[in-house]
Amino acid sequence: MKNFHFLKITGAVVVLAASLLIAIVSAMAQEAPKAQLDRFRAAISEMEREVQANLGNDRKLGEARGKLDPIRDQIREFIAEQTPRLEGIKARLEQLGPKPDPSKGQADNADVARERDEQEKARGETEAYLALARNEIVAAEQLSSTISDTRRTLLTKALLERSTSVFSPVLWLDVVRALPGELRSAQFLLGGWWDHIIGKLDLVRLVMLVVFVVLLAVVAVPGNRYLRRFEGRPEIPAPADTDGKKGSVGATRLKRALAALRVIVIWAVVPVLVCASIYNVLDSLGLISDRVENIIRTLLFGIAFVAFAHGLADGVLGPDDPQWRLMDVDDRTASKITHLASVFTGIIVAGKTVEAVNQAIFALLPVTVATKSLFALFGALAIIRTLRQLRSSIDDETATDKPLDAGGATIAGGVNQAARLSAWVAAASILAAAVFGYVALAGFLADQVIWLAIVGAILVILLTLVDEFMGGIVAPEGPLGKQIVSQVGISKSSLKQISILSSGFFRVVLIIAAAMLVLAPWGLDGGDTIGTLKAALFGFSVGGVTISLSNIIVAIAMFAVGFTATRGIKRWLEKSYLPHTKLDVGLRNSISTSIGYIGVIIAGMMAASTLGLSLDKFTIIAGALSVGIGFGLQSIINNFVSGLILLWERPIRVGDWIVVGDEQGLVKRINVRSTQIETFDRASLIVPNSEFISGRVKNWMHNDRLARIIIPVGVGYGSEPEEVKTILLAVAKNNKSVLADPPPRVYFMRLGDASMDFELRCFVDVDSMLPVKSDLMFDLLKRLRKARIDIPLPRRPEELLIAPAPDEGVIADPGDIEAARQSARGKA
Numbered sequence: 001m002k003n004f005h006f007l008k009i010t011g012a013v014v015v016l017a018a019s020l021l022i023a024i025v026s027a028m029a030q031e032a033p034k035a036q037l038d039r040f041r042a043a044i045s046e047m048e049r050e051v052q053a054n055l056g057n058d059r060k061l062g063e064a065r066g067k068l069d070p071i072r073d074q075i076r077e078f079i080a081e082q083t084p085r086l087e088g089i090k091a092r093l094e095q096l097g098p099k100p101d102p103s104k105g106q107a108d109n110a111d112v113a114r115e116r117d118e119q120e121k122a123r124g125e126t127e128a129y130l131a132l133a134r135n136e137i138v139a140a141e142q143l144s145s146t147i148s149d150t151r152r153t154l155l156t157k158a159l160l161e162r163s164t165s166v167f168s169p170v171l172w173l174d175v176v177r178a179l180p181g182e183l184r185s186a187q188f189l190l191g192g193w194w195d196h197i198i199g200k201l202d203l204v205r206l207v208m209l210v211v212f213v214v215l216l217a218v219v220a221v222p223g224n225r226y227l228r229r230f231e232g233r234p235e236i237p238a239p240a241d242t243d244g245k246k247g248s249v250g251a252t253r254l255k256r257a258l259a260a261l262r263v264i265v266i267w268a269v270v271p272v273l274v275c276a277s278i279y280n281v282l283d284s285l286g287l288i289s290d291r292v293e294n295i296i297r298t299l300l301f302g303i304a305f306v307a308f309a310h311g312l313a314d315g316v317l318g319p320d321d322p323q324w325r326l327m328d329v330d331d332r333t334a335s336k337i338t339h340l341a342s343v344f345t346g347i348i349v350a351g352k353t354v355e356a357v358n359q360a361i362f363a364l365l366p367v368t369v370a371t372k373s374l375f376a377l378f379g380a381l382a383i384i385r386t387l388r389q390l391r392s393s394i395d396d397e398t399a400t401d402k403p404l405d406a407g408g409a410t411i412a413g414g415v416n417q418a419a420r421l422s423a424w425v426a427a428a429s430i431l432a433a434a435v436f437g438y439v440a441l442a443g444f445l446a447d448q449v450i451w452l453a454i455v456g457a458i459l460v461i462l463l464t465l466v467d468e469f470m471g472g473i474v475a476p477e478g479p480l481g482k483q484i485v486s487q488v489g490i491s492k493s494s495l496k497q498i499s500i501l502s503s504g505f506f507r508v509v510l511i512i513a514a515a516m517l518v519l520a521p522w523g524l525d526g527g528d529t530i531g532t533l534k535a536a537l538f539g540f541s542v543g544g545v546t547i548s549l550s551n552i553i554v555a556i557a558m559f560a561v562g563f564t565a566t567r568g569i570k571r572w573l574e575k576s577y578l579p580h581t582k583l584d585v586g587l588r589n590s591i592s593t594s595i596g597y598i599g600v601i602i603a604g605m606m607a608a609s610t611l612g613l614s615l616d617k618f619t620i621i622a623g624a625l626s627v628g629i630g631f632g633l634q635s636i637i638n639n640f641v642s643g644l645i646l647l648w649e650r651p652i653r654v655g656d657w658i659v660v661g662d663e664q665g666l667v668k669r670i671n672v673r674s675t676q677i678e679t680f681d682r683a684s685l686i687v688p689n690s691e692f693i694s695g696r697v698k699n700w701m702h703n704d705r706l707a708r709i710i711i712p713v714g715v716g717y718g719s720e721p722e723e724v725k726t727i728l729l730a731v732a733k734n735n736k737s738v739l740a741d742p743p744p745r746v747y748f749m750r751l752g753d754a755s756m757d758f759e760l761r762c763f764v765d766v767d768s769m770l771p772v773k774s775d776l777m778f779d780l781l782k783r784l785r786k787a788r789i790d791i792p793l794p795r796r797p798e799e800l801l802i803a804p805a806p807d808e809g810v811i812a813d814p815g816d817i818e819a820a821r822q823s824a825r826g827k828a
Helices: 001-052 058-096 110-159 169-200 203-231 253-284 290-319 331-361 365-399 417-435 437-473 479-488 492-522 526-538 549-581 586-610 617-630 634-649 689-694 721-734 768-785 814-827
Strands: 538-542 543-549 656-662 663-671 674-679 684-688 706-715 745-751 756-765
Touching: 001 058, 110 365, 110 437, 169 290, 169 331, 169 365, 203 253, 203 492, 253 437, 290 331, 290 437, 331 656, 365 417, 365 437, 365 586, 417 437, 437 479, 437 549, 479 492, 526 549, 538 768, 586 663, 586 814, 634 689, 663 689, 674 689, 684 689, 689 706, 706 768, 721 756, 721 768, 756 768
Parallel strands: none
Antiparallel strands: 538 543, 656 663, 663 674, 674 684, 706 756, 745 756
């Protein structure tokens, strides 16, 4: 008993604690939205002040942009959380109904009235929260646009800032005057660094430095040689039916792409590790002074970058391994472009290093302008020299009548016209910018040439990997594809379609990513692009209508699921259930077709509800389409409605033998717009459904499957009619396909000019009309001949005019016969 009271007290305490907890959580939930909005507003206001304070600092603006994007994402999440809550409140208010009218004597329940007031209050608060959140989203987007516009303005101003031309004598006179002072500053810089090293280099640091150098020599050099062993791409022997020359047969594209990645890693890993180790050791030992830090970092990582660029060109072009080449270029072109990659990146890295030195020694403006212009010119001249060499190789091949590689319009069988033209435009632009004094623009264009080449080469490798992986490995004939087909049970054609669609999807993603990377240095901020993609994915408003790519994807998925389920149910009905019922084929087809229509309509409604399209919006759309339906879609709607009538009234059914005009055949399928008929010539006749409703159709099988056969027979006047009737009935009763009910009948139709005409009428199944009629004719002819019953031939008109001979021994005059024939022809 005591335990029972204890349990009751414990339960009451638990219930009270749970109630208090729910109340606290509810209060916090009511206070949370306002607190969140206040935090959003404060954060955006702080970001606005930060942006206004750094309008001239591109780096600070970039940092501000990075802080702003998470705030916008949080506001969107807030809106996504509050929107379903508002919909739920509205649904509950609709259930509670409107307030009763006291003037009409209507009373309201106290609990219902209290809940209605609470829901009304909650709706007003939630709508206010959503309105404020949308205002903050607008403010954040405006601030983001301000940051992007300001950064583009700063970039444009920096690039288009004009200085002295590189060919100006005044510039070089100023350089000559400033050069002694700049050399002294450089000497002072190196001397100061040396003094810094001597001051820092005690015994411990010296030992550590010597150990590092020894380790670097022991590890880096053998390691580099060891990695070079994996760089080699073996030569693939030519098959017996080829000329046996090197390069006549290449490896698969997948192997070439993987080999290119291996070469890039091998070329980049050792220089990057060595340069990074040198910088980190010197920095950790304190041997790098503040003034030379940027120079050392630029030089070391510039060396690693040159190695990476050379490895990238070597991996893609394979100058020494044509069988492993990813791009279709000849050996000379591959060698020249690989050499250009190393030379051009070396020139740019050297220019960046000299620029770092100029910044460290606070070089005068003429020296800075001259060095930037010179290195930009050297880079442009390197491009032009390579292009001219490639052009001369084409001229040599043309002069010696050597055929070009496949494509004809390519440079030495590989570099297409667009790439060559782009290279000429880039070199000319760099030259023009340097000549006219736009030094910053010239350096920027040189950097973009390298950046574009790197992005393009990596894109080629990744696209090749995607194509070969999805088209080779995942394809039905690939190793993974065979496992998928055998284990999952998916058909080969479906897997092939999936692999093609997946390959196309990944190609689009890679191309978009590459375009974003290429355009990013030109002022297209990655945040802008990502923000645009997020807005497209999670929704943006156009004319009061919210368009959301995610909702569209979900709607398409829901429609696909509903459509697939409908097809599965329809197939189950057609293959499993309906064949075991007593329903005829036409009714079964009507049921399965109707189920298909209903399923598609339900799937469409589910997709529309996901998109937020209500019935009133459908009414607007239907009103907008009414004009088009009245004019352009009238026949389509007519056929659609006619198809529904055919399925409901069933004047014709699948399997019926019908006659439409001069054509006849069996109904194979009744679709939405038309009906498919298979003629007896095995041809498909497509008839619009409206013709079956408005026109005349003969259906042999509408009421039942009975068909009547009529066989006319003419016998000579010397025959006995009763004997003929007996033979005809015997023929009909002897055939098993002739129905006994209704029984066969024989009718004496007429007394003709040369015969007595009878008709045998009997009933058979409609599908056996022609063969039964043929069998009856064979049997009838056989019996009539056996009974010696004459079947007279039809007499021609001229024969009717010939009088019989007066007696058997007299032969008619040939002249009289010819006259009678001419007279008969004239009357005819």
